[in-house]
Amino acid sequence: MPRLHVLVWLGIVCLPLGAAQATAADLPPLRYGADAEGGAPYIFLDPANPSRTQGFEVDLAAALATELGREINFSQKNYENLVLYLERGEVDFVMNGLEVTADRVERLRMSRPYYVYTLQLVGRAGETRFVTLDQLQTLGLTVGTLNETAASRLLKQRGISVAEYDSQAEPYLDLALGRVDAVLLDLPIAEYYARPNPRLQFLGEPLAPGHYALAFRKSDEALAAQFDAALLKLAQRGELERIYRKWNIWNDDQLQLADPNLQPLVAGASSQAMTFTRYLPLLLDGAQMTILLSVCSMALAVLIGLVVAVMRLYGPLPLKFLAVTYVEFFRGIPVLLLLYVLYFGISPIIFRLLGVSLGEWERILVGIVAFGLNYAAYEAEIYRAGISSIPQGQWEAAASLGMNKATTFRRIILPQTWRVVLPPMTNDFVALFKDTSIVSVIAVVELTKQYQMLAKSSMKYVEIGLATAVLYLLMSVPLGYLSRWLEKRLGKE
Amino acid sequence: MNAVTLHHVTKRYGARTILDDVSLAIPAGQTVALIGPSGGGKSTLLRCINGLTTFDAGGIHVGQHLLMPRTSRETASAVRRMFGMIFQDFQLFPHLTALENVMEAPLQVLKQPRAAAREEAQRLLARVGLAERADHYPRQLSGGQKQRVAIARALAMKPQGLLCDEITSALDPELKCEVLDTLQELRSDGLTLIVVTHEMGFARRAADQVAVLADGRVIEYGSPDKVLENPQVERTQKFLRQVLA
Numbered sequence: 089m090p091r092l093h094v095l096v097w098l099g100i101v102c103l104p105l106g107a108a109q110a111t112a113a114d115l116p117p118l119r120y121g122a123d124a125e126g127g128a129p130y131i132f133l134d135p136a137n138p139s140r141t142q143g144f145e146v147d148l149a150a151a152l153a154t155e156l157g158r159e160i161n162f163s164q165k166n167y168e169n170l171v172l173y174l175e176r177g178e179v180d181f182v183m184n185g186l187e188v189t190a191d192r193v194e195r196l197r198m199s200r201p202y203y204v205y206t207l208q209l210v211g212r213a214g215e216t217r218f219v220t221l222d223q224l225q226t227l228g229l230t231v232g233t234l235n236e237t238a239a240s241r242l243l244k245q246r247g248i249s250v251a252e253y254d255s256q257a258e259p260y261l262d263l264a265l266g267r268v269d270a271v272l273l274d275l276p277i278a279e280y281y282a283r284p285n286p287r288l289q290f291l292g293e294p295l296a297p298g299h300y301a302l303a304f305r306k307s308d309e310a311l312a313a314q315f316d317a318a319l320l321k322l323a324q325r326g327e328l329e330r331i332y333r334k335w336n337i338w339n340d341d342q343l344q345l346a347d348p349n350l351q352p353l354v355a356g357a358s359s360q361a362m363t364f365t366r367y368l369p370l371l372l373d374g375a376q377m378t379i380l381l382s383v384c385s386m387a388l389a390v391l392i393g394l395v396v397a398v399m400r401l402y403g404p405l406p407l408k409f410l411a412v413t414y415v416e417f418f419r420g421i422p423v424l425l426l427l428y429v430l431y432f433g434i435s436p437i438i439f440r441l442l443g444v445s446l447g448e449w450e451r452i453l454v455g456i457v458a459f460g461l462n463y464a465a466y467e468a469e470i471y472r473a474g475i476s477s478i479p480q481g482q483w484e485a486a487a488s489l490g491m492n493k494a495t496t497f498r499r500i501i502l503p504q505t506w507r508v509v510l511p512p513m514t515n516d517f518v519a520l521f522k523d524t525s526i527v528s529v530i531a532v533v534e535l536t537k538q539y540q541m542l543a544k545s546s547m548k549y550v551e552i553g554l555a556t557a558v559l560y561l562l563m564s565v566p567l568g569y570l571s572r573w574l575e576k577r578l579g580k581e
Numbered sequence: 582m583n584a585v586t587l588h589h590v591t592k593r594y595g596a597r598t599i600l601d602d603v604s605l606a607i608p609a610g611q612t613v614a615l616i617g618p619s620g621g622g623k624s625t626l627l628r629c630i631n632g633l634t635t636f637d638a639g640g641i642h643v644g645q646h647l648l649m650p651r652t653s654r655e656t657a658s659a660v661r662r663m664f665g666m667i668f669q670d671f672q673l674f675p676h677l678t679a680l681e682n683v684m685e686a687p688l689q690v691l692k693q694p695r696a697a698a699r700e701e702a703q704r705l706l707a708r709v710g711l712a713e714r715a716d717h718y719p720r721q722l723s724g725g726q727k728q729r730v731a732i733a734r735a736l737a738m739k740p741q742g743l744l745c746d747e748i749t750s751a752l753d754p755e756l757k758c759e760v761l762d763t764l765q766e767l768r769s770d771g772l773t774l775i776v777v778t779h780e781m782g783f784a785r786r787a788a789d790q791v792a793v794l795a796d797g798r799v800i801e802y803g804s805p806d807k808v809l810e811n812p813q814v815e816r817t818q819k820f821l822r823q824v825l826a
Contacts, residue, residue, distance in 0.1 A: 485672035
């Protein structure tokens with residue numbers, strides 16, 4: 089549930105959580121993996137002191153450390169790949185709102201539940217059209233949620249149109265902006281992000297309860313058993329209640345956590361074995377989106393880049409200055425930042441003024457514009473160099489034949505420039521195919537995102553990874569051939 | 582009638598004076614060879630005549646048009662339509678075939694229909710002896726062939742004359758002949774040719790008038806017999822001794 093809030097990447101932050109007592113002093117500290125990037129209220133950076141993490145899971149880790157008499161250190165890991173880091177042995181367990189699912193039970197050693205989550209539907213303040221999922225489905229409205237969560241699975245099962253996000257703040261932002269009609273997410277998230285927002289309101293009762301549990305490697309049965317016992321003791325002693333009350337996520341559902349015979353609620357039927365024929369169509373959908381984004385962005389970049397290059401080379405001084413500023417600005421800022429500013433800052437204003445709504449196409453459009461603007465800065469520099477490399481004599485020869493500047497540029501200079509700039513342009517185009525994966529932050533699912541989602545749910549990281557790589561190559565290799573063929577056709581000197 | 586008349590043309594680059602009060606009349610239909618030591622202003626003079634280079638004082642009549650230090654774009658382009666220019670380094674358009682090189686300006690500037698432009702281009706290429714090379718790209722042609730395509734390209738605009746800037750300097754001796762022969766044929770067609778050259782043989786054989794430029798001035802002007810065989814100015818004598826030695 090990472091991202092936003094803190095655009096600074098954390099690296100790996102290790103904080104000693106519990107004062108380990110002497111008994112286990114010989115044992116090395118345990119490492120647990122979680123993503124603190126925008127992960128409130130689970131684990132997130134203290135706004136007052138961003139070098140510190142906080143959250144109810146941070147408190148729980150501290151309590152467990154005390155209970156077990158063993159130091160437990162937090163290790164920052166990307167949410168998408170938490171399970172991978174666990175399997176690779178980089179962390180000893182994962183605690184980050186992982187739901188107990190059939191797939192996880194099959195593959196990992198899931199602990200006793202430490203929290204009973206429910207899903208909470210949230211709408212805009214004053215929403216009167218619906219309070220239930222059934223009504224949403226009948227009305228054909230779109231619901232935002234996090235990808236690969238119990239909520240997203242539930243929505244898909246009900247056949248409700250879903251916008252899947254990478255992190256938990258954005259769905260509520262888009263809800264307030266009117267881009268989705270409702271958000272369905274785990275209650276703790278709704279409590280933290282939606283409850284304090286006067287523009288949003290809770291709709292109906294919490295639904296579809298499930299369990300969060302710690303994930304261990306299957307081979308670490310003994311360690312997992314220690315944690316099971318410790319969790320039960322914390323629940324029975326009221327320690328869990330104390331922590332959850334502090335974070336305002338305590339409710340009567342949690343009483344069952346003190347029951348020694350509590351059976352975990354397994355969410356989601358085991359994803360039917362994710363076979364090639366099942367995931368390929370999804371990957372192809374992703375590839376289609378990647379192609380759409382890349383081709384449109386590149387077309388935009390070529391257009392803007394050419395204009396900027398011509399302004400810089402031949403424009404009067406103010407235009408030259410403008411062109412230089414454009415290049416420096418858009419080359420200098422990260423696309424991620426541009427995406428956020430465009431999507432959450434500028435685009436809502438523009439669409440409100442225009443009085444139109446594009447639905448999910450707004451996200452795609454914003455992605456295309458962001459990459460178009462960014463890559464135009466690179467293209468502009470390539471074209472400037474390419475145009476300058478055409479000998480002055482070509483201009484003179486054309487002038488002596490009576491051609492004016494515009495005709496000369498269009499008919500003589502530009503065709504020769506294409507030949508020069510094709511190889512660097514091809515480079516950029518191929519890079520763009522891969523760079524576009526960043527648009528997943530505004531809930532556009534392209535090939536890389538689709539891969540992450542499929543791999544995470546099926547755990548077939550290598551197999552689906554290879555299929556994804558083949559798809560990327562199928563896109564980029566022909567491009568290289570096309571470029572070389574064009575280069576030849578345009579007459580290599 | 583004069584095709585080109587220069588009136589007190591002066592051109593400076595910073596402190597250096599490239600053309601120093603040059604006045605010269607070039608009669609229509611004649612071939613004038615511009616000779617003289619390197620850096621004497623020959624190429625600059627040529628470039629001033631079709632407006633590729635501006636000058637600081639004086640004026641140049643080309644037909645009924647007058648080029649001035651601040652000439653409008655329209656005048657420059659009208660002048661360029663009257664005189665084609667051939668460059669030492671050809672400057673063919675590398676992305677176009679020989680035929681397309683010749684067709685380009687008639688299509689873009691004269692807006693000729695494609696079929697007509699193609700027919701005319703084929704005729705011109707045949708005239709310079711390159712009918713067989715029409716579909717070759719410049720990189721597939723020898724230097725002499727390239728220069729003949731360049732001549733055909735200039736002729737496609739139906740100019741009254743050609744400005745030739747050391748057009749054989751980049752060529753091997755055996756290739757020079759084919760280009761110079763082509764020029765001589767054009768001369769007999771009544772075109773005005775202004776030729777910057779180091780080929781004294783060509784100047785003697787083909788030029789009606791020879792002008793000697795040194796240090797930005799025309800120091801001697803007259804028929805080849807007079808200027809080349811019996812130069813009056815000491816500077817000319819010295820120059821001729823050097824090139825003929």
